[in-house]
Structure formats: C-alpha cells, structure tokens
Amino acid sequence: MKNNRGSKPMLHLIDEMLDCNICGSNHRCLGEELSAGQLEELHDIVNTHGTYKPGETIFKMEDSFKSLYAIRSGSVKLESILEDGKATVKGFFFPGELIGVEAIGDNKYGDDAIALELTRVCEIPFDRLEVLCGALPKLQHEILTLLGHKIRSRNNAIVNGHHLSSEKRVLLFIQELGLNQFNRHTGDSKHIHLPMSKGDIANYLGLRPESLSRALSKLQSEGIIKNHPKEIELLDIDAISERVG
Amino acid sequence: MKNNRGSKPMLHLIDEMLDCNICGSNHRCLGEELSAGQLEELHDIVNTHGTYKPGETIFKMEDSFKSLYAIRSGSVKLESILEDGKATVKGFFFPGELIGVEAIGDNKYGDDAIALELTRVCEIPFDRLEVLCGALPKLQHEILTLLGHKIRSRNNAIVNGHHLSSEKRVLLFIQELGLNQFNRHTGDSKHIHLPMSKGDIANYLGLRPESLSRALSKLQSEGIIKNHPKEIELLDIDAISERVG
C-alpha cells in the first residue's frame, strides 16, 4: 500500500489511517485526489471503530441518518421491510464501498445494513463531511461523482430488470461479483465467493428462490458454471460474456 | 444565450429571475433557502435562455456533460438507446425539476433529453455550480439532498418493478402524474394530461404497448378511469388509492 508521506514523522494513529485509506481496501473510497494534509482533515472526522459479526446491523431503517459508513473488510447487505412485511434486498456492498448514501437528505436510513461476514467499517459523520466538502472542492466533487454514479447504476438496474431474462440477470450478477472480487484482489477469478444466501440473491434480482435455483441448475447442466453452496465456479467465461450480450 | 446582464437594467433582470425562481415554476428547484444576495449569485451562473419545440433534444446521450437544466415550462422525457438498438425511457420531467443530474461524474450525458411539448429551460453550468456550492453550504446541502432523493426514488422504482403487477404500476404512474400536476396547480385533479405517448409510458413502466393498453382498457371497463388519447380521466380516486395499496 502506498504512503506518500512515509518520510515525515507523524502520529502513529494517523499513519495507520492513511495506510488503510479510510476503508482498509486497496482503493480509497473517499479522498482519492486529496493532498496528504487534506486527507488528514478527512481522517480527523472519521471514526475508525466498528466491527460487526454476521447478522449484526450497522444501522437500522428506523435509525435517524447521521453517518455514512465505509466498508473496510467483510461485506454488507442493504435490505428493507415493506409495508406488507416482505423484505427486499437493495444491494450488496464490499470493501471500499460507502453505505448510507441512499439516506442522504432523509432523516432516517430507509434500510437495514446487515453484516454478511465479520465486517469492519469506518463511520463518517455526514454533517462534518458536508462542512469539509465546502472547504475541499475535490472532496465535494468526489461525493457528487459518487452520487451521480449511484444514480446511473440504479437506472441500469431498472433497465436490466425490464429487458433481461432471469438467466441474463443471474449471469450479470455473477459477472459483477467476479469483477468486484477481481478488483479487490481477493481469490481467483474463477471461484466467486458468495457471502450472502441464495435467497438474498434471488430477492435482490427480483426472482423467487426457486427461479434462481432453476437458472443456476440450467447453467450448470450446460457446463457454464458450477453451483456450490457458498460459491459459483465459472467454467466457461466466454459463454457467460456472450450470453449477457 | 449568454448572460446578458450588461444590456439590461440590472434590477429588472434580477427581479425577473427571482420571480421565476430560476425555473419559472411556483416551486424553486434550487436555492430554496438562500438569501436574496446568495440567490443572485446563483442566478449569475444561470443561462435563462432555451426554448425547444416538441421532439427537439435539449441534450443528446453522446454530448459531453456540462450543465444541468432546470425545466421552466413544458415537459421532457429522458431516454437512451441500448446497444441492441432498443430505446428505453428513463423518466418524464416537469417544471421545477432538474435534468442532467444522472450524468454527474460522467463525461457524457447517458440519455437524450427530448422536449415533449413547447419547453423552456434554464442551463446551469455544472462546474460553476460546483464552485458556488463550495461557497454556499445551503446550496451544497440542497444538491446533495436532491441526489439522495433521486437515488431513493430509483430504488423504489426497482422495488416496484419487482413486486407490483402491471396494473398497479400503471395506477401508481397515473397517481404520481396527477400529484405532480396538482402540485404545479395546472389543470384539475381528475383530468391527467399526458404529454408523452402511451408507448413511452409503457416503455418507462417496463411493459409492451399492448400490455399497457390492456391494463387501461381493463381499468376503464371497471369504471375506475376513462382512457382518452392524450389524457387519463380519474373516475374513482378512492378505488385507485386502494388498488395501489
């Protein structure tokens, strides 16, 4: 991991924070273009603590919105309970990603954030982040970019939901998970680890568990993937790319 | 097309701008909480010009992203052409709303913005807006809130797409159009004007034109709505509310 201030003597704590790039992943989730001094300002407002066991919630939907959370390790699902009592999984998040942004401008988080594995996060108080954004144009730009990207990604999900068959959505999901895993340099690119349950995946994709199971079974019978309990093995990557179009 | 501040009496110009609240609607789409002086700063970066006839594009998907556009009057649809050549309608926008926000952080608009009626817009150069946000915390907060709200709205669309039948989605759409129209104090609340084609509505809702037509016919046969060429007439508002749940 790079540290462009290695020569200067610093407080050990700050050093550690710089090292973890706020979130502990290879990619900094925030402050990518800031100078060392500016980055320090950002670190000053971040609470690095926060470790959650599988199933524990980082925030609940009825909690009042106060902070964003940068995921340092592990993984998180966002889900909410609808009026009719049904749960809907809104997304899965991995190291380097920010959760809580969906709640910006609202007074409550609209979702439960649930750790899927042993998960460490940084808490970033939003009011302090806003103030800092006013002082650091690059940070402001970064947040705006991140939100814009999020909107585009949600729009894409809508379009995919409308135009793609269940099989294609499943393959696209697997592909994205694999890409994500590849970018984080965890595991090899053929074995996609699934920290979440198949039921959660189905829910996220807008399918019944049975439909997801059938899609996976079909893909396995065609020799494209191998379906393991907590893992998808990619047997024919070209066929996957071809099928998602 | 430029800010021709020098060529007009200054007070008159500012007065006119204040009057139109940037976008010409009753609701200010930006600068809601700013003081008069701050609002003036905002107006300084806005180009008020821009009139488009039905079918004309305000920006194209391949244009490089430079500005947001506040709709002053008329209506706009956002659509994009997918790789396979199919068009997908991403949304409909009305006076007081901002378009272009989906492109923030990207170098191109990903959509075509097409006027549905005679439409007037204000152009807000995004780089200048960013600078101004750094100076005006309330404006920054407003933009962030707006983006957060957008993300939530897109998430809701996904959930609705997964959980609601075509009939419910159609009713929800009509309901939202009506609410929108009501908030803008245009027309009465029983006659919902449709500036876009039925085909566009179907596309937006992820349906085939035939399916939308069938849904509307069914609702009409049940005495809940009346289906006109460019208008939906609401006959039984209670039944509508009840059906969308």
Add this chain to the structure above:
DNA sequence: CGACCTGTTGAACTCCGTCAAGGCGTGTGG
C-alpha cells in the same frame, strides 16, 4: 384519398410464480 403512425384487440405461447415435496448440511440433544 391513401400512407402512416399510434393505439387497441384477439389468440397462442412462454417465462416465471406458486404450491408442494423432498434433499442436504448443520447444529443440538439424547
């Protein structure tokens, strides 16, 4: 008038949801 576009209607089909049963892995208690 005829060409054309949008919207509507009918009939057959298909994908996915629903309902029901059973398999498999894990944890617990006898």
Add this chain to the structure above:
DNA sequence: CCACACGCCTTGACGGAGTTCAACAGGTCG
C-alpha cells in the same frame, strides 16, 4: 456417535401474468 429437527436449497407440476404475433381501428398529414 447417531437421531432428529430446522434452514436453505433444489426439483417437479401447474397456472397465470405478460409477451409475441397478427390484424385492425382511428387520427393526422402528405
């Protein structure tokens, strides 16, 4: 250590909502 129960996943059979294909109606514009 095995028996059993409980979740989670899988498989099968069936039905229904929405798509597809095709024909047609109604308005608009040359």
